[in-house]
Amino acid sequence: GENVEQHPSTLSVQEGDSAVIKCTYSDSASNYFPWYKQELGKRPQLIIDIRSNVGEKKDQRIAVTLNKTAKHFSLHITETQPEDSAVYFCAASKGGSYIPTFGRGTSLIVHP
């Protein structure tokens, strides 16, 4: 089955800095890669996703890049703000009826 590795497990940055979280996946058939943000005690919320036919996608301060050859994808957050502090999960899926496999999560701490 699919295996998703996520790094780092913890990331501490100063407000205004950029943050990058990286994930690798094992199944070359995976074609859907969502990123979720989860605040403490709350539900995961989709913040951005990318499909395998696209190399990069951007939404304001958030961007995701995908390298299909290397089987890795990354989340980039620019101009970080304290409210960006949360746990971020990446996931990989073959889409359709397939269930995504989640990474172990990255705890992002943005210091004011």
Next chain:
Amino acid sequence: GAVVSQHPSWVICKSGTSVKIECRSLDFQATTMFWYRQFPKQSLMLMATSNEGSKATYEQGVEKDKFLINHASLTLSTLTVTSAHPEDSSFYICSARDPAGRDEQFFGPGTRLTVL
């Protein structure tokens, strides 16, 4: 996006009792829902796939007789933790797929279970 609710949001129970958690799709029909368990500072671990009108599909290592899943209607799936023990204390989250057919999943707000 589609809305998924869960009830209760938190529950405290004594060891040996059973607890039922409800997951509802509020504005759409969900033939399939998913149940996850999340321990503190850990990832979402899929427990089972709940299928409307048929038996749930459990992930390896999840005891189906302990975690009973019933998906009796297109908007409701329930997870019953039977004979709960302290090690069952966790955050339980359900989800459903985007009814429009896209790959996105919508998560419920989660249920914090504490077994004393």
